[in-house]
Amino acid sequence: MPENEFRVLDGPALWSAQAHLPSVLGRQLVVTRAEGSYVHTADGRALFDGTAGLWHANVGHARPELADAAYAQMRRLETYHVFGRYLNDRAVELADRLAALSPVDDVKVILNSGGSDAIDVACKLARRHWQLAGRPAKTIVLSREFAYHGLHAYGTSIAGLEFNRTGYGSESLVPETARISADDVAAVERTVAEIGAEHIAALVAEPVQGTGGVHPPSPGYLEGLQRICRDNDILFVVDEVITGFGRTGTMFASERYGLTPDLLTFAKGVTSGYAPLGGVLIAPAVWRPFYRDSPDTPVFRYGSTYSGHATACAVALRNLALLEEEKLLPRVVELEFLLAQELEVLRTVPGVAGTRVAGFLGGVTLDDHLGAEAVADELVDHGFVTRPLRGNTLQISPPFITTDDELRQLVKAIGTVVTDQGDRRG
Known part of the structure; x- marks a missing residue:
């Protein structure tokens, strides 16, 4: 095969948005249903939706x-x-x-x-x-x-x-x-x-x-x-x-x-x-x-x-x-306070470069030796959806119906994965 030619990859007819296709083809997650703060995939996973889809599922999924x-x-x-x-x-x-x-x-x-x-x-x-x-x-x-x-x-x-x-x-x-x-x-x-x-x-x-x-x-x-x-x-x-x-x-x-x-x-x-x-x-x-x-x-x-x-x-x-x-705006104020507390603890985890909170929006920036995309991928295996953003940052923006325990578990999982990846690289 000439140097300037590459094998063309196959995949679904649907062209994934905002995707480097060689990086995602063959490992895409197909969401088939959802309920509350969780989405379910075709391969049987139940994932806590830590991003509310693309920042939007404020009242949770599948509300009758x-x-x-x-x-x-x-x-x-x-x-x-x-x-x-x-x-x-x-x-x-x-x-x-x-x-x-x-x-x-x-x-x-x-x-x-x-x-x-x-x-x-x-x-x-x-x-x-x-x-x-x-x-x-x-x-x-x-x-x-x-x-x-x-x-x-x-x-x-x-x-x-x-x-x-x-x-x-x-x-x-x-x-x-x-x-x-x-x-x-x-x-x-x-x-x-x-x-x-x-x-x-x-x-x-x-x-x-x-x-x-x-x-x-x-x-x-x-x-x-x-x-x-x-x-x-x-x-x-x-x-x-x-x-x-x-x-x-x-x-x-x-x-x-x-x-x-x-x-x-x-x-x-x-x-x-x-x-x-x-x-x-x-x-x-x-x-x-x-x-x-x-x-x-x-x-x-x-x-x-x-x-x-x-x-x-x-x-x-x-x-x-x-x-x-459902008084969800006052609930957001409570969740902001809790998220700020949890992220303050997360800041002490080696590999976490910084955290930010504004309302029920959080960002976790990782040290350069870790990749936000790799951390987000591994978090799926722990049952959590996050999203890598600019600046080696993980997005946190769950639905407003999130419980205190669910939020704590999400932040705890981020700390666990960051620590594990840091140990593997160390």
Whole structure:
């Protein structure tokens, strides 16, 4: 076989997402069912879901309340679009509910199919806003180093994780984007000055960086970003796709950190992953130009077939009710305290370089001689799902229904595997 040719591997027809295929083919775990905080695989394993899927299964898996809500809605109206003069009642009801929960007063709500959709809409709306304001030079969208904002064209373009940006033939799929410091307000101010505020449309930031390694904001950082945006006529876009709907102990992390964004993106926790749904909360300064009573009022051309999907909205409404009925946000506060205690002990384990907590979100960074991916793989054999993230970090973000003992056992298992791998390498 010539040196430049390789054997082509076989595998399922389904192309795994975010995967180096030679590394996963032949050892993929097929999940067939789930219940509560556990998933079950085709080979008979029961695994504690230490990541709540992809940060989303907040109320736990296979809740009959949400299945019943979807069934009842489909029997009445599976969906109807929200284009032009048409709406469906569930989309209207959910938008009103979200507006009442919003950390920003008097918002309008755009609904779509997920977080990547929401980011795409928010960035386009930010640019459209400044065009209408007669400031066409304001087109650049800023985002933080190590940020993750989905993988649509705009999310790819504003990613602070370079491996998600490279390989497409240009520095940015969507032109006019730039990165800012992830934790230094003074450095952000310098970047804004270098680019020129007159060229910047928006700044997008996660309150807690998730895929970038579970990094809570440094003290004063988010407040500093908000001040910079206000001082320089830059729209402040807060990406709450992971943190929204209770993950940090408040309905939105913006409340926890005292933020009043111009645009707030959400997804995941709005339905706990039971139906694909995301969207944008839009402050009055941004939505009002599109609501003027004038024949010259512009149209913001957003929307996809499933925007405001009636069944997804019905599921979201029942999910939000569950958060309230079961007092899951106060429970997150308790779990944050316990997780912080447990991770403080874990920090003393040789091989653990550091830990971080923000709400019921934890990150465990390992020493360089250990690999987060190898540790996560071995944890499966102990009955626990974690996920390797940037910076040799393990993700901890179980469902809100997790018991104290389950959380302790997860952290204990991490310590055991880290110790065992360290001993084998020693």
